[in-house]
Amino acid sequence: MPQIKRKSHEVEAALEEDVEIQGKRFRLYFQNRYTILSLAVDLLTGFFYILGSVAALIPIPDRVGMYFYLTGSIFLTIRPILRIIKNIFIYDDLKVEKANKSASK
Known part of the structure; x- marks a missing residue:
């Protein structure tokens, strides 16, 4: 069974996590x-659009194909949401200030 490790590194005052x-x-x-x-969302989007x-093309109810297209559309919407989440950083300046004060004492 593969082992999955998470590694962290500092990038522009934000912490990014890598997966190994x-x-x-x-x-x-x-x-x-x-x-x-x-990448997983992109793969799922393509998969549902292919379905x-x-x-x-095959003789099944149109509703089934419509559900696949709808699911693919939802995944197309998820991708930009992931990019927004990736690029938003929340800094707690009060916490940093308190930590600096306690470290300097």
């Missing part, structure tokens, strides 16, 4: 977990 999947012989290293999520297209 360790197998027996090979190791996969993904920089930034949001990149992995974005919707196939459903339109």
Whole structure:
């Protein structure tokens, strides 16, 4: 069973998390977990659009194909939301100020 490790590093005063999947012989290293999520969403989007297209070609109810297209559209909406979350940083200046005061005493 592969081991999954998370590593952190400092980037422009924000903390990014990397994901490392360790197998027996090979190791996969993904920089930034949001990149992995974005790629997974892209794959699922394509998968559901392909299913919707196939459903339109074969004799099944149109509603099934419409659900696949709807699901693909939802995943298309999730991708920019992930990018927004990735690029938003919340800084607690009061907490940093308190930590600096207590460290200087």
